[in-house]
Amino acid sequence: MLYITGLAYTRFTLVRNTMPLNWGQLYPYDVYGIRSQRDLTLNVSMNQNVWPAVNLNSVLFDTLNYTYDAMANIPALVTRGASRLFINLYWNSKKNQFQFCPFVEDSTSNSTVTDSPNVNDLIFSYQNRVYACNSTMTVANFLQDIVKNQVILPTDNNLWASVIILTFNLRSPTVAQIANARRKNEIFKRQDDEGPVTSDLVSASSLRAATSTSTSVATTTTINPKSNLGVQIHEVFGDYAYTPSQLTIDRSVTGLTWNESGISNTGWPLLENVLFKTLHRILFSFGEMDIGLDVYDTSVDQDYIFDRNDIPYSGTHVVNYDASFSSTELSEIASPVCSFNNMTKINISGTNITVPPHWLLAQDSSNLTFTADSIRKYLQCGFSPVLNATIAPINSMKEYVISSLSAARWSWAPGQPTEISNSTATAISAGGVVRRCAVLTSSGWQVDNCFAKYRVACRVAKSSYNWTLSDKSVTYYNAPTHCIGDSVFSLPRTAVQNTMLQLLRNNEVDNEPIWIDFNSIAQPNCWVSGGSGAQCTYATQHRILIEVVVPAVAAVIIAVLLARM
Structure with a gap:
């Protein structure tokens, strides 16, 4: 059966x-x-x-x-x-x-x-x-x-x-x-x-x-x-x-x-x-x-x-x-x-x-x-x-x-996560779309474009419930460097932590989303924390690598699909 x-x-x-x-x-x-x-x-x-x-x-x-x-x-x-x-x-x-x-x-x-x-x-x-x-x-x-x-x-x-x-x-x-x-x-x-x-x-x-x-x-x-x-x-x-x-x-x-x-x-x-x-x-x-x-x-x-x-x-x-x-x-x-x-x-x-x-x-x-x-x-x-x-x-x-x-899932908003998977090698220019990163919104977590610019959720070190937000709005790839002092780019891991961060978001940015440390960049539908370079612990077949190349005139973002051996 x-x-x-x-x-x-x-x-x-x-x-x-x-x-x-x-x-x-x-x-x-x-x-x-x-x-x-x-x-x-x-x-x-x-x-x-x-x-x-x-x-x-x-x-x-x-x-x-x-x-x-x-x-x-x-x-x-x-x-x-x-x-x-x-x-x-x-x-x-x-x-x-x-x-x-x-x-x-x-x-x-x-x-x-x-x-x-x-x-x-x-x-x-x-x-x-x-x-x-x-x-x-x-x-x-x-x-x-x-x-x-x-x-x-x-x-x-x-x-x-x-x-x-x-x-x-x-x-x-x-x-x-x-x-x-x-x-x-x-x-x-x-x-x-x-x-x-x-x-x-x-x-x-x-x-x-x-x-x-x-x-x-x-x-x-x-x-x-x-x-x-x-x-x-x-x-x-x-x-x-x-x-x-x-x-x-x-x-x-x-x-x-x-x-x-x-x-x-x-x-x-x-x-x-x-x-x-x-x-x-x-x-x-x-x-x-x-x-x-x-x-x-x-x-x-x-x-x-x-x-x-x-x-x-x-x-x-x-x-x-x-x-x-x-x-x-x-x-x-x-x-x-x-x-x-x-x-x-x-x-x-x-x-x-x-x-x-x-x-x-x-x-x-x-x-x-x-x-x-x-x-x-x-x-x-x-x-x-x-x-x-x-x-x-x-x-x-x-x-x-x-x-x-x-x-009863306290994290994701209804109907989430829904992402766009890149199944083939794709060149992505600056300002492109990679819907593999999570934001906190008023209705819960949602999948968003990793190149969008939002403020960053930073958890104060050694404090499970104390959060701050970055001063600037940045892409997901730049988020870790914008948590300053003793704070780190992070995500809520309990329902109560999520409530505390949601209250802060409401007070500081109103209806704007904020970045949380959760992404599926390495593998479609495999959600991990640890920044854009975090590895998927389940799948080892493919990984999308985002490489930033800075020529004399403009920055070009290249996505390379690698087959892991």
Whole structure:
């Protein structure tokens, strides 16, 4: 089976046949926007990054049911930028293990297990509605068949790899009756606009070598579903999982962990260390707990699953989206929904909430769903949006997810980056056009002509949030030399840094763009920082070299396309 991941197609084997919805392909600007934002945040500690999140129960399962087909949509969410997933686990006291179905059979009911859309699905009736639950899905099945084999392994290469946080909410199931067989078709009436369909199948052979540096092989391991969660995680993921034990080791080494103030033995490692140096792909944490320690003792998992203090899930780190965050007074970035206190605390406007700038969450609800504008306002304050609304019909749910995850990219403006690629050797005269350099505008980052003249974003050395602008407007190629004193040509690497630079831009140049240190001069669609001479770390086939030749009369710019050996 082929699973579509934007512009790349990865071939792998599924342990079970599943039928996900057709989410469509990503646009090129989605693919390059997601990848470039990942790359520019590699030098940021894990706790200061933004983690766009989806509550799987609210968004997916309540609409699509608790089945393998519904689970098979999770890879599409991750491909589109979801990096944190919340999921409910329900403790079945009879089986002495967790399950994904929110119901257990009413023992007093005279109903019997009836015909269902799938031989392994039970149909429950609850509050005048019916739900399908797969009776064979265990936590180990989910971790292995869905998360590892469909999310981690197909993307285990430097182009597509990302770190995912999976948060478990531990709950008690609801007693419900098995539905009469005549009610099973109600499940499909909720899916009146589109049922589960398979993704388009295309040949991956020609793209495989260009998009992957590793081979993905689906795995099957027999795991006791009654084992504690930590043991199941270890048996499925091994070193793929970054654990509390590893964090303790990292914090014992000076210089490996950071917070908003710098190096700290209570901070977190940089994303680059976790993802590309130690090759971890996933973290697990506990969220809400409706069951007591007498039912399930979470301390047995402390070496594998982060507790709620390590990676917050609620409390003062969560703001519920309400109308006050979309009022007219907050429509301009000059009046953001938060204020900053020396960057050690963030004050939320209209509330008494003051929080440190890490692991911040903002969640919506079915009554008031996120808009693209409200998501951007939260991002300006460093909050990660949590999609938490139950929406029907299915097409509306898909649009809600797609638009929200697209808006959750705090860097690029909508529809960006879009560049003009030079595929052949081209002579470029002074004043020519090379659309390979990034500017900060009022709507976000955009691709612009590297020969255009704008003022330059200069970050004050040893200060993550203090910016200045160059006195003169210059081309991108001359930008580094116009950051004077202890400032350097740079770019924002967090959403909050971007907010601080945006405020400065608004105050000093109004609607004019400013240069930031991000370009794809070396290779089309490979965005890097480090000035015009920065190398692309992915591709080694071609590079466009800009050579400045100064004759007696005028300067001539020559672009030479070189084939690398």
